[in-house]
Amino acid sequence: MSTSEIDPEAVQAQALERIQSADTEEALRAVEREFLGKQGVVQGLLARIPSLEPSQRGAAGKQANQIKGAITQALAVREAALAHAAMDAERQALGFDPTLPPPTVERGSLHPITQVTRELEDLFASMGYHILDGPEVERDHYNFEALNIPADHPARDSQDTFYCDQEGKLVLRTHTSPVQVRAMERLQPPFRAVAPGKVFRQESTDASHEHTFHQMEGLVVGKDISVGHLIGAMKTLLAGIFGRELEVRLRPGYFPFVEPGFELDARCPFCEEGCSVCKRTTWIELLPCGLVHPEVLRAGGIDPEEWSGFAFGLGLSRLVMLRYGIDDVRHLLSGDLRFLRQF
Ligand SMILES: [Zn+2]
Structure with a gap:
């Protein structure tokens, strides 16, 4: 096709149609080269101007530049549309719909038992106590024998036990006290340790009894440990929990x-x-405690002639109930969100 035969209006229409039907970036670039390249059609339009009658040259030049402008603009519009379509396809592949409202994030909160446990851990850690953990499925040896509770001991009757095997060698621990023995095996005296955790009793449940509840065991072993040390530690504990000093008393247990x-x-x-x-x-029964029995020290590999200690078993569940005025222990593990949202 000789340039003199080119119809400028047909060039523009053809270019715009080709641009509109280009559906990839590469196709678009090909159209651009064909019409706006150095050897392109628009260049041809410009090149033929000198051969025109002088009176037509001005109008022809203006028209060629208008066509160039229209093609350039159409290319940019089409390019943006292709990029947009690519992004939409990507969103669709990801299953992302930008027009949907954002998902609501429900904020949770710590369970009251966790809150109190952490507070107590901080308190005891600040007094130099180790924070210990122990297995919830415990050997009979640690749960009973090493704590001076042999097989025929009446104390076993008061701790209705979940047994995990036929031989009765594995139990769900009935208290956190087995951690005492494990601590004595692991740590060199003198030491102080607390062990918070779940304990289990096979009993019928009511407002003050639950098959699963929480305790915090405490154990201090050192030289010449006396009941005075025990009372001092308990007063500090209570002040930490209730925010002020509370009078305490001991009854034999x-x-x-x-x-x-x-x-x-x-x-x-x-x-x-x-x-x-x-x-x-005006008195609240809070916890059992005492000086560690020499047999228990011995079972933990500690010489009772040289060392002594005190231990306490804090009822964490009961303490949480006291602190927040909860009237039924079964709320604690109910998983009822209406209860939990209050904390
Ligand atoms: Zn009262």
Whole structure:
């Protein structure tokens, strides 16, 4: 086709149609080269101007430049459309719809038992205690024997046990006390340790009994440990939990793994003259404790002639109930969000 035969309007129409039907970046570039390249059609239009009648040259030059501008613009528009389509395809492949509202993120919170456990861990760690963990499926040896509770001991009856095997060698631990023995095997005296965790009892559940609950075992072994050390540690513990000093008292209590053993009561933190929490006595039964029985020290590989210690078994579940005024222990593990959202 000789340039003199080119119809400028047909060139523009053809170029725009080709651009519109180009569906890849490469096709678009090919159209660009064909029409706007150095050997391109538009260049041909410009090249023929000198051969025209002088009166037509100005209009022909203007027209050629308009065509060049229209093609350039159409190329840019088509290029943007192709890029947009590519992005849409990618979104679709990812299953992403930008027009949907954002997903709502529900914020959770820590369970009250976790909150109190962490507070106590901080408190005890600041007093130089190790924070220990122990297995929830425990050997009979650690759960009973090494704690001075042999097979025929009546104390076993009071701790209704879940057995995990026919021989009765594996149990779900009925208290956190086995961690005491494990700690004595691992740590060199003197040391201090607490062990928070779940414990299990096979009993019928009611507002104050649950098959699974939480305790925190404490053990201090050192030289000449006395009941005075025990009371001091318990007062610090209570001040940490309730935010102020509480008066405490010891009553004799019998637990096979301590000698002497005590029940520790604290002044009711909620009243001065008796309330429903303290059953109008102004005292709250808080925890069993005592000086570690020499047999238990021996079972943990520690010489009772040289070392002594105290131990306590804090009922974490009960403490959480006291602190937040929870009236039924079964709420704690119910998984009921209406309960949990309050904390
Ligand atoms: Zn009270």
